[in-house]
Amino acid sequence: MRVTKYILPTLKENPSDAAVLSHRLMLRAGLMRKESAGMYAYLPLGLRVLRKITGIIKEEMDRAGAHECLMPELTNADYWKESGRWNTMGPEMFRITDRNGLEYSLGPTHEEAFTNLVRSVVSSYRDFPLNLYQINTKFRDEIRPRFGVIRSKEFIMKDAYSFDIDQNGLDESYNAMALAYRRIFERCGLETIPVQADSGNMGGSTSEEFMVASEIGEEVLLLCEKCGYRANSEKAEYKRADVINKTDADELKEFHTPGVKTIDDLVKFFRCEDDIFLKSIIYVYDGKPLMVVVPGSREVNEHKLKNHTGALELNLATDAVVEEVTGAPFGFAGPVGIKNTRVIYDVLVKNAVNAVTGANRKDYHYTGVNPGRDFMINEEADISTARAGDACPKCGASMYEKKGIEVGHIFKLGYKYTKSMNLSVLDEKGETVTPIMGCYGIGVNRTMAAVVEQNNDERGIIWPKTVAPFHVHLVGIAKSEEETAAVDKIYNLLLDSGIDVLFDDRKTSPGIKFADADLIGIPLRITAGKGFFTSGELELKERCAKDIINVPADKLVDKIRDYYK
RNA sequence: CGGGGUGUAGCGCAGCCAGGUAGCGCGCUUCGUUCGGGACGAAGAAGUCGGGAGUUCGAAUCUCCCCACCCCGACCA
Numbered sequence: 001m002r003v004t005k006y007i008l009p010t011l012k013e014n015p016s017d018a019a020v021l022s023h024r025l026m027l028r029a030g031l032m033r034k035e036s037a038g039m040y041a042y043l044p045l046g047l048r049v050l051r052k053i054t055g056i057i058k059e060e061m062d063r064a065g066a067h068e069c070l071m072p073e074l075t076n077a078d079y080w081k082e083s084g085r086w087n088t089m090g091p092e093m094f095r096i097t098d099r100n101g102l103e104y105s106l107g108p109t110h111e112e113a114f115t116n117l118v119r120s121v122v123s124s125y126r127d128f129p130l131n132l133y134q135i136n137t138k139f140r141d142e143i144r145p146r147f148g149v150i151r152s153k154e155f156i157m158k159d160a161y162s163f164d165i166d167q168n169g170l171d172e173s174y175n176a177m178a179l180a181y182r183r184i185f186e187r188c189g190l191e192t193i194p195v196q197a198d199s200g201n202m203g204g205s206t207s208e209e210f211m212v213a214s215e216i217g218e219e220v221l222l223l224c225e226k227c228g229y230r231a232n233s234e235k236a237e238y239k240r241a242d243v244i245n246k247t248d249a250d251e252l253k254e255f256h257t258p259g260v261k262t263i264d265d266l267v268k269f270f271r272c273e274d275d276i277f278l279k280s281i282i283y284v285y286d287g288k289p290l291m292v293v294v295p296g297s298r299e300v301n302e303h304k305l306k307n308h309t310g311a312l313e314l315n316l317a318t319d320a321v322v323e324e325v326t327g328a329p330f331g332f333a334g335p336v337g338i339k340n341t342r343v344i345y346d347v348l349v350k351n352a353v354n355a356v357t358g359a360n361r362k363d364y365h366y367t368g369v370n371p372g373r374d375f376m377i378n379e380e381a382d383i384s385t386a387r388a389g390d391a392c393p394k395c396g397a398s399m400y401e402k403k404g405i406e407v408g409h410i411f412k413l414g415y416k417y418t419k420s421m422n423l424s425v426l427d428e429k430g431e432t433v434t435p436i437m438g439c440y441g442i443g444v445n446r447t448m449a450a451v452v453e454q455n456n457d458e459r460g461i462i463w464p465k466t467v468a469p470f471h472v473h474l475v476g477i478a479k480s481e482e483e484t485a486a487v488d489k490i491y492n493l494l495l496d497s498g499i500d501v502l503f504d505d506r507k508t509s510p511g512i513k514f515a516d517a518d519l520i521g522i523p524l525r526i527t528a529g530k531g532f533f534t535s536g537e538l539e540l541k542e543r544c545a546k547d548i549i550n551v552p553a554d555k556l557v558d559k560i561r562d563y564y565k
Numbered sequence: 566c567g568g569g570g571u572g573u574a575g576c577g578c579a580g581c582c583a584g585g586u587a588g589c590g591c592g593c594u595u596c597g598u599u600c601g602g603g604a605c606g607a608a609g610a611a612g613u614c615g616g617g618a619g620u621u622c623g624a625a626u627c628u629c630c631c632c633a634c635c636c637c638g639a640c641c642a
Contacts, residue, residue: 011577013591015577019635316639443642509600511602514601516603
């Protein structure tokens with residue numbers, strides 16, 4: 001491809017609305033442009049990278065036994081109503097009504113569509129196992145699109161759905177995907193950290209996320225220093241020390257604490273460690289109030305809480321509800337004396353001795369609060385978020401935190417969709433069975449951004465060979481017509497040899513060409529300059545290396561082929 | 566949605582506080598000299614100053630309303 005006939009709007013300066021490195025580089029290198037918030041147009045160069053990534057994904061999916069399909073983006077509301085998600089998906093699902101009043105969604109995900117497809121084409125256990133996938137656009141009305149392509153309203157996803165006759169089959173399908181995912185990301189030149197994850201509102205049990213470590217990651221990961229336990233903080237468990245403090249129990253006393261409402265306030269007021277306090281937070285789950293009690297320094301983990309309660313909807317209570325439950329305004333809630341409201345204690349709470357809690361009375365807290373005496377722990381669960389320094393649930397060693405970008409996620413879904421949508425077939429005994437599902441997603445553009453995020457230097461992008469938009473970047477520095485013709489010959493030689501070449505044939509200064517080459521980041525740069533016109537040798541430089549190798553024109557193609565072997 | 570911020574030429578910005586009719590750098594066009602790490606000179610083209618309303622003799626500048634975009638929090642590939 002000749003640059004003079006290509007569209008390659010590289011930018012010297014950082015666009016003002018791009019705060020994140022990959023976003024800046026993708027804009028500057030002319031890979032894409034913003035259409036509006038959370039929506040991006042891919043230019044030819046960017047599209048080439050996307051195609052490389054989807055190519056790798058397809059190869060690995062096919063190898064793992066999955067088959068490519070293509071579903072409509074517009075999905076009939078009836079199927080969503082069958083699964084129940086027309087109501088539970090919430091406002092992140094774009095909904096459309098046609099001229100006849102029929103409702104559709106712009107597909108945010110395709111469990112329903114694939115389940116519907118499969119039930120229309122299978123009739124026997126012999127049709128399984130079945131794993132179908134597609135690569136197409138997903139629409140999600142994100143609360144806040146950000147980081148360029150990393151969180152957008154419209155994005156390309158590879159989504160696969162496995163259907164098996166029994167749990168063993170699902171385990172096999174899932175493991176095949178787990179392996180395929182590792183291969184895909186490795187081939188894309190991405191270092192990923194697979195972690196245990198929460199399944200969220202997708203339903204199902206086991207799930208694993210593929211994370212790319214990054215400062216701009218929106219996920220917090222907890223990683224064990226010793227045994228390899230790795231989990232998303234939404235899911236991460238941690239071992240609690242079962243040290244029982246032997247201090248004698250003090251008397252329960254009301255303490256005047258005017259205007260002291262938060263744990264921070266309490267720490268300042270009492271001048272002591274935050275774990276002396278028990279944090280009592282009121283939630284509303286599926287319309288009912290709920291009190292949750294965790295140690296003062298801990299955060300309530302709403303994912304764990306949601307899983308524990310099985311709640312469809314879980315929100316912090318309004319001040320009015322808080323007052324209704326505790327009889328006091330916001331800031332003075334505590335478990336002592338709470339009746340007629342479900343109270344869930346984190347498993348750490350039972351170790352508390354002489355704790356401080358809200359007194360359920362305006363401007364008062366209790367001191368000397370002791371579980372078992374002042375309140376009963378009728379329901380306890382792991383509902384607090386693990387953090388750096390906590391003990392690994394497997395081996396007890398200390399865990400550390402890392403931030404990550406989620407590029408892939410695989411789930412064992414279970415029967416949620418096959419049951420609700422009545423997908424069933426006959427087994428070998430002639431009995432009706434309901435197949436079990438798994439689902440497996442990869443954010444394709446996000447993967448691209450993550451590759452950029454992980455492969456760059458101060459000059460620009462450094463594409464891994466496997467996903468680079470072109471094999472080589474030919475820089476011609478010709479002054480005369482003869483020289484131009486000589487470089488054209490090299491260009492044609494490369495084209496004829498089946499090498500993807502971006503040929504910078506612009507009549508501009510070499511400095512600009514080199515700077516653009518570094519910015520765009522094609523792995524190999526070939527310069528046809530002075531040396532070429534005198535001795536016939538071309539300069540070969542790897543984007544990631546410093547040294548330049550001189551190669552005679554007749555060895556050039558072999559050299560490039562060697563490099564890409 | 567809550568909090569913070571920005572909108573002036575294709576891009577990056579100044580001008581706004583103290584109203585007087587829009588400027589700088591890069592890019593772009595033409596010519597010349599250059600040309601292996603973002604060259605130089607000369608001459609040019611290009612702006613509904615995000616939109617609307619208001620105040621005023623006069624608004625990029627002051628007031629009000631709206632919109633878009635970015636950043637921080639709750640969703641997810």
